[in-house]
Amino acid sequence: xxxxxxxxxxxxxxxxxxxxxxxxxxxxxxxxxxxxxxxxxxxxxxxxxxxxxxxxxxxxxxxxxxxxxxxxxxxxxxxxxxxxxxxxxxxxxxxxxxxxxxxxxxxxxxxxxxxxxxxxxxxxxxxxxxxxxxxxxxxxxxxxxxxxxxxxxxxxxxxxxxxxxxxxxxxxxxxxxxxxxxxxxxxxxxxxxxxxxxxxxxxxxxxxxxxxxxxxxxxxxxxxxx
Amino acid sequence: xxxxxxxxxxxxxxxxxxxxxxxxxxxxxxxxxxxxxxxxxxxxxxxxxxxxxxxxxxxxxxxxxxxxxxxxxxxxxxxxxxxxxxxxxxxxxxxxxxxxxxxxxxxxxxxxxxxxxxxxxxxxxxxxxxxxxxxxxxxxxxxxxxxxxxxxxxxxxxxxxxxxxxxxxxxxxxxxxxxxxxxxxxxxxxxxxxxxxxxxxxxxxxxxxxxxxxxxxxxxxxxxxx
Numbered sequence: 001x002x003x004x005x006x007x008x009x010x011x012x013x014x015x016x017x018x019x020x021x022x023x024x025x026x027x028x029x030x031x032x033x034x035x036x037x038x039x040x041x042x043x044x045x046x047x048x049x050x051x052x053x054x055x056x057x058x059x060x061x062x063x064x065x066x067x068x069x070x071x072x073x074x075x076x077x078x079x080x081x082x083x084x085x086x087x088x089x090x091x092x093x094x095x096x097x098x099x100x101x102x103x104x105x106x107x108x109x110x111x112x113x114x115x116x117x118x119x120x121x122x123x124x125x126x127x128x129x130x131x132x133x134x135x136x137x138x139x140x141x142x143x144x145x146x147x148x149x150x151x152x153x154x155x156x157x158x159x160x161x162x163x164x165x166x167x168x169x170x171x172x173x174x175x176x177x178x179x180x181x182x183x184x185x186x187x188x189x190x191x192x193x194x195x196x197x198x199x200x201x202x203x204x205x206x207x208x209x210x211x212x213x214x215x216x217x218x219x220x221x222x223x224x225x226x
Numbered sequence: 227x228x229x230x231x232x233x234x235x236x237x238x239x240x241x242x243x244x245x246x247x248x249x250x251x252x253x254x255x256x257x258x259x260x261x262x263x264x265x266x267x268x269x270x271x272x273x274x275x276x277x278x279x280x281x282x283x284x285x286x287x288x289x290x291x292x293x294x295x296x297x298x299x300x301x302x303x304x305x306x307x308x309x310x311x312x313x314x315x316x317x318x319x320x321x322x323x324x325x326x327x328x329x330x331x332x333x334x335x336x337x338x339x340x341x342x343x344x345x346x347x348x349x350x351x352x353x354x355x356x357x358x359x360x361x362x363x364x365x366x367x368x369x370x371x372x373x374x375x376x377x378x379x380x381x382x383x384x385x386x387x388x389x390x391x392x393x394x395x396x397x398x399x400x401x402x403x404x405x406x407x408x409x410x411x412x413x414x415x416x417x418x419x420x421x422x423x424x425x426x427x428x429x430x431x432x433x434x435x436x437x438x439x440x441x442x443x444x445x446x447x448x449x450x451x452x
Contacts, residue, residue: 015431100390102390103390121392121409121410122432123349123392123406123432124402124405124406124431124432124433124434125405125409125426125428125432125433126432126433143428143433144409144426144428144433146409147409164326164328164329164391164392164393165390165391165392166347166349166390166391166392166394166395167390168392169392169395173431173432174432176350179350179351180349180350183347183351183370183372183373184347200351200370202351202369202370205241205350205399206348206349206350206351206352206399206400207350207351207352207369207370208350
């Protein structure tokens with residue numbers, strides 16, 4: 001299955017600004033992208049990055065640049081791919097740093113065989129991954145897109161399967177999400193965080209992250225509560 | 227499978243204090259417990275509440291009261307149940323308000339058949355649900371228990387299966403978690419929140435919750451950022 005992987009090169013991961021500098025955020029975003037592309041490939045997908053600008057990294061798959069907002073860029077690409085070949089198309093966000101091939105296989109396998117659209121909801125009501133095998137289904141990523149995508153599917157009579165996966169529900173947007181990468185990740189993003197001095201911090205309740213810099217142990221949790 | 231469902235009656239859900247009064251937190255905790263017991267039963271489990279004090283509600287299953295800390299109470303119950311019958315035992319937290327029978331079936335089915343211990347990690351490194359078919363495995367819920375439980379399993383030569391489920395990873399501890407209940411829940415906890423005036427609030431990024439009280443729309447997100 002061809003799999004579009006949206007990736008923002010324009011101020012990526014701004015909600016991580018309490019934890020990372022702009023240059024670090026760009027570098028970390030590329031590490032996460034590498035992990036996603038590897039997982040998509042291992043799941044049998046053919047990834048194709050859909051970037052808002054040139055990607056400053058070696059990427060082992062095609063890269064299309066489209067600087068339009070996410071929804072318009074994905075819908076244009078969906079139309080184009082479906083016109084080129086009437087086959088299912090996947091859309092997997094480039095920040096799913098702990099996505100596994102197994103969870104992506106579940107997502108990809110559901111379409112065609114049993115449903116028209118399979119959806120992996122993200123934490124907080126977003127849509128982290130989709131597989132689409134329906135001519136009329138279109139995306140709308142604004143706001144609580146999981147519910148919107150279910151409504152859109154209903155409107156075009158597309159059957160829907162929902163993939164229940166913590167791995168796919170975890171998009172890495174906020175400092176607390178870094179803990180998930182350190183706990184569950186084993187790829188480039190987890191290595192990047194460890195190299196940058198991040199470690200789990202156990203302070204009761206959910207585990208946070210702390211960063212060791214210049215000999216000081218700076219708790220991200222304490223510095224900027226989240 | 228007999229399934230222990232730990233439930234705190236002693237200042238339950240204190241991290242929801244920005245969103246709910248003490249009496250509301252107790253009432254909401256009971257609604258979540260009802261959802262968990264229903265899901266466990268639908269998954270073929272025989273639930274048994276392990277409460278820190280008397281449960282002020284009609285509960286359609288046995289209730290054992292043990293006021294010791296969670297780890298000691300669960301380990302004592304695990305020993306006792308394993309001594310009574312050498313069969314697998316489940317431990318499913320009472321605040322998994324969006325747990326589905328399907329996800330719990332995956333957890334229960336993994337033990338006995340293929341692994342000695344199956345674990346559903348919680349967001350933030352916790353352990354939200356376990357199924358144990360091993361004489362020596364014991365729990366330790368302090369801090370980042372998911373990693374500790376994997377280590378403990380290694381130490382007693384127990385094989386481990388990890389259940390990748392957003393439903394089981396979502397324990398409802400913090401205000402942001404209420405959004406997950408409103409998005410995905412269809413049981414008593416979701417109904418409780420709606421009756422109490424909670425609704426999703428779409429403010430960019432992840433969806434939060436807001437509460438309508440006395441004609442005022444109070445955004446929990448704005449009042450107490452999380």
